[in-house]
Amino acid sequence: MTMRDAVGRALVELGEEDPDMVVVTADVARSTRTSWFGEKFPERFVNVGIGEQDLVDFAAGLALAGKRPWAAAFAMFMMRAWEQIRNTIDRMRLNVKLLATHSGFSDHSDGSSHQSLEDVALMRVLHNMVVVVPADALEAYKAVRALHWDVNGPAYLRVGRDYSPVITEPETPFRIGNANILRDGDDLAIVGCGPILYQALRAADILEKKIGVKPAVIDMHTIKPIDRHTIVKYAQKTGFIVTVEEHYTRGGLGGAVAEVLAEEYPTRILMIGARGYGHSARSIEDLYRAHCLVAECIAKRIEEALRGVKN
Structure with a gap:
């Protein structure tokens, strides 16, 4: 479905x-x-x-x-x-x-x-x-x-159109304003929303296998009111927050998370999102690749940030 x-x-x-x-x-x-x-x-x-x-x-x-x-x-x-x-x-x-x-x-x-x-x-x-x-x-x-x-x-x-890999379960709770932890970890936290979270989960697996870090992946399904408690908790736990979204980071999820961190617990943040307008393509995956939103590219950007390479 x-x-x-x-x-x-x-x-x-x-x-x-x-x-x-x-x-x-x-x-x-x-x-x-x-x-x-x-x-x-x-x-x-x-x-x-x-x-x-x-x-x-x-x-x-x-x-x-x-x-x-x-x-x-x-x-x-x-x-x-x-x-x-x-x-x-x-x-x-x-x-x-x-x-x-x-x-x-x-x-x-x-x-x-x-x-x-x-x-x-x-x-x-x-x-x-x-x-x-x-x-x-x-x-x-x-x-x-x-x-x-x-x-x-x-x-x-x-909501999107057709692309929506299933990453939650029928019993997964859903409450407005309460984020869900899809994957726990101590080294960094990837905060995402929408179908792009499938790519974020794959990116977390790539990072763990390649360089041994264990990222948490958080489903921030409610952008407003945002789950401030979970954001601050994982900022304190990991010291590094990454946001991933199928939207511009300016004003989007990245901006929302950055506002919380600035007010409550200043933390290093890497915001990953659309790099400009889209274009006609054969599939949504083609557009993800063009905007560096596939798992391999997300993982590469996070690895570079961990090594101190400017993105």
């Missing part, structure tokens, strides 16, 4: 549980899998057409009327409605959940116009917004349910 399949399944289940739930889309129902909800609950499903500003304002109106709306669009084009998100959802703290699919490099074939590498920064800066970036399909499913029932306010759920 892909991340968007998992989200579609979770939305249908929530529709059965919550009669006040409404799903709204901007003409991308099939691509976002919200069409599954529409087929089962047509009276609670609205397609506003290609107009993300209308999508957000319509969802805001539903929330003001007491409904629990989910608004779905491609991540890159959801950003067209940032002003509406800021003024009609976040400023009034409305209970609207924004489902942003095809994020990061996942829309690999459509080029840089469709690849969203700035959205976490734009959402994280909003005062009331919760920002969640699940690592795989299992976590995406849990995230939908947690956001719907546990967060009474605005939230942004960032």
Whole structure:
């Protein structure tokens, strides 16, 4: 199951549980899998057409009327409605959940116009917004349910398209704001979010086999509110934090972690993320290679940093 399949399944289940739930889309129902909800609950499903500003304002109106709306669009084009998100959802703290699919490099074939590498920064800066970036399909499913029932306010759920290697387990806990430790270690801590964590785990294995260091790997699925306790704990434990993300480090996970360290426990940090705009490619893995986000390249950059080589 892909991340968007998992989200579609979770939305249908929530529709059965919550009669006040409404799903709204901007003409991308099939691509976002919200069409599954529409087929089962047509009276609670609205397609506003290609107009993300209308999508957000319509969802805001539903929330003001007491409904629990989910608004779905491609991540890159959801950003067209940032002003509406800021003024009609976040400023009034409305209970609207924004489902942003095809994020990061996942829309690999459509080029840089469709690849969203700035959205976490734009959402994280909003005062009331919760920002969640699940690592795989299992976590995406849990995230939908947690956001719907546990967060009474605005939230942004960032998922990819099809690439989502499974790295968590059905029994892996999921709580908003609580990071999960995927691999423990004492020498450094790799903090990541989203499907790129698969590459981070492989990079940790490479480092252990090649130079004998034991990296911890942390799934920071909630970017806001971020798990400050876990960040500080591993900064104190290892003295070296590495962030890995399918996004620019400026304002993204790297920036968020650096803010915590600067305020609470200044620690050496290496931030690894997108190096610029993407381009059309045959696969997401091709784009990962182009931006040094595959396991071998991540491991090489960490090894160089450990040896004191400037990155």
